[in-house]
Amino acid sequence: MALVLDNGDNRPPDWQDFIGIVCLLFINATVSYIEETNAGEAADALMQALAPKSKVLRDGIYAETDASILVPGDIITIRLGDIIPADARLLEGDPLLVDQSSLTGESVAVTKRPGEAVYSGSICKQGEIEALVIATGIHTFFGKAAHLVDTTHHTAMPTVLSVTMAVGAHSLAKQGAIVKRMTAIEEMAGMDILCSDKTGTLTLNRLTVDRAIIELTSATADKDMLILTASHASRIENQDPIDLAICSMLPSIQDARKGIKEVHFLPFNPTDKRTAMTYITSDGNMHRATKGAPEQILALAANRQAIETKVHEIINKYAEHGLRSLGVAYQEVPEQKKDSPGGPWEMLGLLPLFDPPRHDTCDTVHRALELGVSVKMITGDQLAIAKETGRRLGMGTNMYPSTALFSKDKDGHGDLGIAGMDPHDLIEQADGFAGEI
Structure with missing residues (x-):
């Protein structure tokens, strides 16, 4: 191009511009090739390391x-x-x-x-x-x-790979983000809708007990006692997300066993839907703590009739805000035997569990909105949980179950959204969708 433009009016070719442009194109192609090759090798090595084994x-x-x-x-x-x-x-x-x-x-x-x-x-x-x-x-x-993702049809093909994108990919690689296709950097610049997963992206993917709204059902218990009793019924090794959430409320995870001696631990099973631990305190008395599904814990309680209405009200309140409920109960074991039924159970209260937003998510969402990018949540969690997360992040609560996109019309055919709305319009107006898999 430089030769054609500069060869008019009988002027000699501008070889300096020509050589400079060729050199820049060569450098650009070389840097792009090196960065994409390194990213590909890193991704391949990661995939090989994660290749699963199986006993067959x-x-x-x-x-x-x-x-x-x-x-x-x-x-x-x-x-x-x-x-x-x-x-x-x-x-x-x-x-x-x-x-x-x-x-x-x-x-x-x-x-x-x-x-x-x-x-x-x-x-x-x-x-x-x-x-x-x-x-x-x-x-x-x-x-x-x-396969659905891999076979999508791209609406346009970029025409230029710039040195700027190569440098950007290199900078991202230093921060642990591998860019396999550098044109993705350019495509992000033209993005106007960002669909984001909730768990682990917008949130920490770590259940947390919301201490401020813990509810008690026993006049003799307080929040600290409720948390400590729940930690007694939790594992301190090989913890599941619920055990980790409870023990994280203590100053140290070892406090869950401080001053007591474990006698027997009952792991969670689908029938009982609870865990329990029998233990001996420093004064030599035997006790038993349990935590699990509120309905199961309530069924154990000796004062069930007195607290049943209150417990269901608390469960419903938590559910409206997208919180999971966990019941906690306690009993003395005067027989001093791990297999004995023990004395009457006392339900101490309920713990609300929630996957909290990441510390930087709210600011990131607001920055995206200021730049004209609409952020929509896509999650496999329940609709109530999605709405509560959206409320906390300022993303809005206008969310729908994924089934809303595939409703049938009155004749039983054709895809219509809620209230006969076209799915494309529903996607534009919604703040997110829940129940995805």
Whole structure:
């Protein structure tokens, strides 16, 4: 281009501009290639390090093998801490607690019973069972979602890769953010709607007890006693998110066992829906503490009739604000035996659990809004939890369940949103959607 423009009026070619432009293009292409190659190698190394293994039954013998060679029909063993390598259906055995946060964003593990399906990428938090592989690779639930993203049609192709983007990618890499496609930096500059996951992105992905709104149901208890009793019924090792949230309220996690001697710990199970610990205090007396689903704890309480109405009012209040409820109770064990039924249970109160926003999320959302970028929340959590998070972050509470996008018209066909609204208009007006998977 420089040669053509500068060769008019019988003037000689401007070789200096020509050589300068060629050198800049060469440098730009070289830097871009190096940055993308390094990012690709880093991503490949990370994927290899995270490649899951699985114990599979072959020729009547269980052997550990790469999850990549599993096929439908294989029988695998799933145990505590395993990343489930493929979509599978649980066979005979005890129920599992499975963390599906990679699929749903829900930080609390869910119970999966024999005959139910578990999905690739989930993590087993409790239990052990055999399972029949029903889908692998791109045919898994997670794989289908990834395929939808990979096969999207881009509306435009960038025409230039600038040195500025290469330098920006390098700077981001130093901060731990690997940019595999540098044109994404340019595309972000033209973004006007940002859809963000909630758990771990807008929030900490760590349950927290909201001390300010703890409710008591016993006249002899206070908030400190309620938290300490709940910590007695929690594990201090291999903690689940709820145990961690409770013990984090103490000055030190060791305070959960300070001055007491553990005799027996009852882990959570889907039937009782609670944990409990029998322990001996420094004066030699035996006691028992329990925490769990409020309905289960209320059923144990000797004063159930006196507090039942109040407990349900508290549960409903928490639910309206997107908070989970956890009941706590206590009893003395005069028989001094761990298997004895003990004295009457006393329900001390309820703890509200919430996944709090990150400390910088609110400012980031407001900055995005000031720049003309609309931020919408996409979460697998319940609608009430999504609305409460949106309220705390200033994102708005005009949120809908994901099913609102796929309602049928009065004739039973065609996609319509809530109140007959077109799904595209609903997406534009909504502040977010809950119940996604």
